[in-house]
Amino acid sequence: EKGNYRHFMEKEIHDQPEGCQRTIAAYVDTLTGRTDISGGIDFAGLSRIQIVACGTSYIAGLMGKYLIEQFADLPVDVEIASEFRYRHPALRPDGLVVAMSQSGETADTLAALRYCQGKGMKSAAVVNATESTMAREVDVVWPIHCGPEIGVASTKAFTAQVAVLTALAIAAARARGKIDAAEEQRMVRLLLEAPRLVAESIKLEDAVRAVAQEVSKARDVLYLGRGPMYPLALEGALKLKEISYIHAEGYAAGELKHGPIALVDEQTPIVILAPFDSYFEKSASNMNEVMARGGQVVFITDADGERHAPSGARVVVTAPRCDPLVAPLVYAPPIQLLAYHVAVLKGADVDQPRNLAKSVTVE
Numbered sequence: 001e002k003g004n005y006r007h008f009m010e011k012e013i014h015d016q017p018e019g020c021q022r023t024i025a026a027y028v029d030t031l032t033g034r035t036d037i038s039g040g041i042d043f044a045g046l047s048r049i050q051i052v053a054c055g056t057s058y059i060a061g062l063m064g065k066y067l068i069e070q071f072a073d074l075p076v077d078v079e080i081a082s083e084f085r086y087r088h089p090a091l092r093p094d095g096l097v098v099a100m101s102q103s104g105e106t107a108d109t110l111a112a113l114r115y116c117q118g119k120g121m122k123s124a125a126v127v128n129a130t131e132s133t134m135a136r137e138v139d140v141v142w143p144i145h146c147g148p149e150i151g152v153a154s155t156k157a158f159t160a161q162v163a164v165l166t167a168l169a170i171a172a173a174r175a176r177g178k179i180d181a182a183e184e185q186r187m188v189r190l191l192l193e194a195p196r197l198v199a200e201s202i203k204l205e206d207a208v209r210a211v212a213q214e215v216s217k218a219r220d221v222l223y224l225g226r227g228p229m230y231p232l233a234l235e236g237a238l239k240l241k242e243i244s245y246i247h248a249e250g251y252a253a254g255e256l257k258h259g260p261i262a263l264v265d266e267q268t269p270i271v272i273l274a275p276f277d278s279y280f281e282k283s284a285s286n287m288n289e290v291m292a293r294g295g296q297v298v299f300i301t302d303a304d305g306e307r308h309a310p311s312g313a314r315v316v317v318t319a320p321r322c323d324p325l326v327a328p329l330v331y332a333p334p335i336q337l338l339a340y341h342v343a344v345l346k347g348a349d350v351d352q353p354r355n356l357a358k359s360v361t362v363e
């Protein structure tokens, strides 16, 4: 049921605070303030994690790499399942394969998962559909608990996947002795705060709708970010392409000079995702480079970033202040809403974009 919303996608974007709350509640013990990851995976004994996925689930997996490597010092490889399954990857049985999939039925992801199992690896699946083939075939199921997702463009499943991976990063960090109990509790508290911040971030909808007016006229859009904002830049570009049919590319902001800056002109909106964190200064300098070439910058930052930003951004969207641990969750709604409102302005069929299926069960 869409309720008062025009599209499932719009509803699912707005469902995210509640969705993530359910996800987080399933992976932390609110009484002790500790993470609670079932399945008996011994994170301390693992040599590495191999994530396999497609589309938005792949991007969530990439975010997981940033989180798990930073906090748990555990090597994580993330690969697009359709490449992975055919290229004879070098695998060792002491690794854990994690299939990420909203549907649990994506053909390439399933094949990649089975390939790893065939090499003797333990397996886990981060899925929404707990009755799915992947859920049935793995050693451990980590459900994302966000409720059914109907819109072809994935939104609430993405934030729920990222929430699971954040909890997993904290649990792995603790198991591997990288953080003590007090630090674990501090991080868990931050995670428990995330749904409220996601709700705050959704309130940026009016500001984002105004940006959408401009973006809807563009032929190409660039999304840039550093650190965990890089996967989010990829996700922003994927969302826009899928439902508005505007060509968009997500890039690591540091790659700007290595090619994409050639695309920058007065007609190209450049969305820069840059919370006021340790990457900020570098992202701000990329913003200057883009503006010097006439690029129209849409700067998504927080109040501190807004104060320290070079002047001249076409529009600034001011997200709630948050700890870097939860920034991937807090900065997701503005890019989803941007794609959504651009698509609506263009009169596109938001929930059923052309040529796309919700679940890709053929390779």
Ligand code: M6R
Residues within 6 Å of the ligand: 054, 055, 056, 057, 058, 100, 101, 102, 103, 104, 105, 106, 109, 152, 153, 154, 155, 239, 242, 356, 358, 359, 360
């Ligand atoms: O069900 P899955 O998560 O395995 O699906 C993977 C992709 O097909 C999916 O994320 C796709 O990219 C979405 N349309 C993105 O919005």
